[in-house]
Amino acid sequence: MKDLAVLILAAGKGTRMISRRAKVLHKVCGVPMVSLVCRAAAALQPGDVIVVVGQDGDLVRKSLKEYGARFVDQAEQLGTGHAMITARAEFEGLAGNLLVLYGDTPRIKPDTLRMLVDRHRHSGAATTLLTTRVANPYGYGRIIRNGKGQIAAIVEEKDASPAQRSITEINPGLYCFQIRPLVASLEGLSNRNVQGEYYLTDVIAIQREAGLQIEGVIHEDSEELQGINTRAELAEADRALRMRKNRQLMAAGVTMIDPESTYVDLDVELERDVTLYPQVILQGSTFIGEGATIHSGARITDSRISAEALILNCSQIADSVVGAGSSVGPFARIRDRSVVGEGCRVGNFVELKKTSLGDRSKAAHHAYLGDATIGCDVNIGAGVITCNYDGVRKHATIIEDGAFIGTDSQLVAPVRIGRNAYVAAGSCITADVPEGALAIARERQVVKADWVKRRAKTESP
Structure with missing residues (x-):
């Protein structure tokens, strides 16, 4: 859609989050919420993506680097209208339409945005906005309609009368504007309101008074459009997207014993016939191959688990690879770019750190293997430490x-x-062991016959 630009408002501080971090950087299912909004918009293939940033602007830029966005700094946050005025130079010379989104609506779907843009184009309106109805409209701008049922204005919560506050049709903050009428309307914005801010929503009344067409599209799924302002709302959004992801995975052939207690980040990939037991956590860019089984309590982050692997209870794997048919755990830890080959066994209370374990090798119990390169068909006994x-x-x-x-x-x-060398049990090896040799590095055993009897005699009164 080369005649479409996208503007994402992501400068707000989010004071109700009670956080030093910018609200839009808080993660939902492992992804910053502003990145989810940008991802949904990018699915429309817009010609331009513009993001207005404020608090933690550099971190917001970093989180969106893959989208080729242009950024505008809103040094002083004086409202959504002020954000538009600040960014005006980036879009006023563009032709076509501008899709405006808030960076704190992580549940928005590409299909919903596509529907909004299509309705806007077909209607010929100067502005088309999504609205929805909610049981508790507190905090949202109310949609004011005239006697013909047309949208006449949007009134913010703090500026609304008691009668207006009873209206349940609200503005979730998703707009599609024709750029030229929008630029002209921004000239009429004022901060004469209770909050002393410039409201983007005032553009609706300005355009209606100018005789321009305003189109409203009521969206039935109000939860999809919900903005995030509190930690409780963040948790709700996380749960909703997690369950959406889990349903997609199950539809694609993944078994989840208890989807409600299975935590899979949005960027995790699973092949068919994977089985996930309750309380599994899969994070980041993890990949799970066909037929693998992950048991309860396992946490896997940014790792690749190959086909038919078995990850047993309470194992932790991070930034590592587990080969096909290998078994890990229970209570194992694999980290820091470790690679476990095919058909291996990494047993209970074994830790691998920056270590490669060759095919068919095994470390069955209580070992620490750090900064090691281990070949194929190697046996690591219990309690071995590198x-x-x-x-x-x-x-x-x-x-x-x-x-x-x-x-x-x-x-x-x-x-x-x-x-093919052997190291005898209990040895402390400080020098290389040649091929096929046996190394024994421990004190020679001494057996003193009848020592207990002699001791008893010497200690008796």
Whole structure:
């Protein structure tokens, strides 16, 4: 839609959020809400995207870098109309229409925006806006209609009379304007109101008085259009989008034992025949391959879980890869760009940090493997530790294919264990072990026969 530009108002402080962070940066299902609004608008392929920013402007810019938007700083927030005046230079020279959105409406769908733009084009109106009806209209501008049922004005909550406050048709803040009449109407805005602000909503009355056509489209799904002003509303929006995502996944062949207690961020991808147990959390850009099973309490962030993998209870995986058919957990932790190969086993209370584990290798219990490169078919016994930190720098451990590391061994890096080598249980390895060798690094066992009897005699009175 090259004759369509989009303007997103994202400069508000959001004081009711009680936060040092700009309201539009708060995340809904893992994505900043302003990014969700921009994502919905980008689906229309507009010619231009303009974003008005204020508090945390640099962070808002960073969150929207993928959309190629232009940004306008509203240093002083004097209302939505003032935001439009501040951004006017960015759109007044454009032809066609301007879609204006608030950055705090994360539930908005591309199809709804497309419907609004299509209705605007077909109606020939100077302005077309979405309205909706709610049981409790508190805080919203009320839609005032004339005797012909046409929209005559929008009155803000603080400026409304008692009769006007009883109106349940409200303005959620989504408009499509013809650009030329809009620019002319901005000249007539004033701050003579209870809040001393310039209201964008006053454009409606200005254009109606000028005899221009105003079109209103009533949208039945009021929750989709709801703006976020409080933490409670943020939680409601998060739940709504989470359930929308879960329904989409189940329709695509994902099994969720309890969708209500399954938390999947919007940018997570799951293939068919994945099974998610209750209390699973999948975050960021995580991918789960076909047929994988994720058990309760698992939390996976920005990671790739390959086909038929099994993630057992209460395991944490971040920024890592788990290969096809591998098993992780319960109570395992994999982090910092670790890679688990195919057919591996990472068992209970095992931690991998910046470590690669080759195909068919296993670390079944109570091990810490940090800064290690581990080959294929390696056995890591219970209690094994790669001692990777000398107090100043991290060092690497290399364990080649087929090696066997006995229980309760420490490998003091930098160190290399050769192919098919063995490390005896309880060893503290400080030097390389050649291929096919056995390393034993522990005190020789001494057995003192009848020691207990002799001790008893010496200690008796």
